[in-house]
Amino acid sequence: MFQLPSTERVHIGKRVSAALIEEIDYLGANRIFLLVSSALRKNTTEIDKVCDALGSRVVSVYDGIPPHAPRSSILTAASEARTSEADLIVTIGGGSVTDAGKIIPLILKYEIEKHDDLDPFHIFVDESGSTIKPTFEGPNLRVICCPTTLSGGEFNTLSGATNEKIGHKQGFEHPMMAPVAVVLDPQLALHTPDWLWMSTGVRAVDHTLETLGSFESDHFSDGIAESALRLLSQALPNVRKNPDDLDARLRCQIGAWQSMIPIIGGVPMGASHAIGHILGGTCDVPHGYCSCVMAPAVLRYNYETNSERQRRISSCFGMPDEPAEGILDQFISDLGMPRALSEVGVSTEKFDHIAEYTMMDFWIRTNPKEIKSPLEVMEILNLAV
Secondary structure (H helix, E strand, C coil), X not given: CCCCCCCCEEEECCCHHHHHHHHHXXXXXXXXXXXXXXXXXXXXXXXXXXXXXXXXXXXXXXXXXXXXXXXXXXXXXXXXXXXXXXXEEXXXXXXXXXXXXXXXXXXXXXXXXXXXXXXXXXXXXXXXXXXXXXXXXXXXXXXEEEECCCCXXXXXXXXXXXXXXXXXXXXXXXXXXXXXXXXXXCCHHHHCCHHHXXXXXXXXXXXXXXXXXXXXXXXXXXXXXXXXXXXXXXHHHHHHHCCCCHHXXXXXXXXXXXXXXXXXXXXXXXXXHHHHHHHHHHHCXXXXXXXXXXXXXXXXXXXXXHHHHHHHHHHHXXXXXXXXXXXXXXXXXXXXXXXXXXXXXXXXXXXXXXXXXHCCCCCHHHCCCCCCCXXXXXXXXXXXX
């Protein structure tokens, strides 16, 4: 079964203010809570332009979400949204802002105010290795997401938040946590730092790699993932050469959207995403860098199990007879991104802890090559030193 998301509309290439006015008028919202990137608010006029366009309908603007969306910051933002009696949440920013925006309606619905009160809602792996997804009634408050990076979380029903008490990023999921609408504005992305755009672009590439490498994918998901990978493999280098190329940026945004469709539909990811969750929440590695350093290593680890599936990856890069691992390694390097755990501040002394926590992630169990213990995770980590 392919699961369809609750997102109803995607605005492609429109300026963010114009698209938001259209959406807000359509939804009949009057009390808008803006959850925005701190850098975008402080260093550009984009947020001011949105506030001017929406006028008195903006009841609060919050820009205090740090990387990896710690629970405490989301709870603070939710408190402001509650006090302002918001009837719609609009996020403008990267993946952490997006994740926080999707969790806030859940917090408001269940009147959550304390850190540990979120525990009953997150996905976890039990002692038998089974993934447990709590069931609960979804939120009523809807969200509109205006992304400035390529992680793709704005299209996902799944959202991540870091439990600061244990240093573990955990997933929260419900169909109604997906935004009602998404705005893809390439001009807004002109303000995104190059390293952030490229690294999250590799994150989107990683979605396609783990889809095309998965034995649980399907013909539809494979086709969408191939289209996404072709778009991203061509458009990301174009943006690196010419950052002002709006069409290339828009093609990156479309590729990121397509890369998320298989995940939304139910195709499970593998070890790269599972380890990446831990590198982010536990080691504070930027979201996109996790894929930059882990994706080639995971391809190499899985090769003996899914080599025929990996040929599809190589074909998307126009090199069907070359190993996907080598192609990807060169591609990431050419984008100027890090290629080793040591380059992102993760030393071998942390490997035991990372491996133990990775076994608690729900996607480590769906890697193409079976992973039964932290020893196999350590093997992958050692491929990425």
